[in-house]
Amino acid sequence: MSLYVILLSLHNIVRWAVLILGVLALIQTLQGSGAGRTITAGARRAVSSFMGSVHLQVLLGLLLFAYTGMQKIPAFADGRASFKWEHVGLGLLVAVFATLANGAARRGMTEAGRVRSAAIWTGLALLLSLLAMPWFRPLLRLFTAG
């Protein structure tokens, strides 16, 4: 099995962690956004787990990007010409937004303000993850090239 298939499979699998943890973080922060509610320890944990999964995904993406470049493997040859750059750009923005969500959950101005901005940044990060996703690729890749 090649390193390419290993990295591609890990990047494929971790995207489900990103999506599931993102939905959980959004639900938790939205529940806390009602009038006069405070951010719970559970919501804060959900937002930081989401950020952790996104950071891992970006790290795997960067390794894949470097490896495909070095091995001259055409990345996203099966997508439209601009897809590779859209994927990288949106993927990096997801990491920025998930990091802002985590910062907001910890250091907002007021309790209500911080849970609301954590919910907004989490929602935007999740939306961009859906847009960045190559849905034309296998939904689950278990260490096979095809």
Ligand code: HEM
């Ligand atoms: C939240 C962010 C991201 C998500 C959810 C995501 C998701 C995915 C998925 C599902 C695939 C297809 C895997 C497969 O074919 O089995 C993929 C491929 C890939 N991604 Fe990402 N990705 C993200 C960020 C990034 C970033 C930041 C980079 C680069 C810096 C990157 C580089 C790549 C590369 C090079 C491929 C392989 C293309 C190919 O082999 O043709 N990804 N990504």
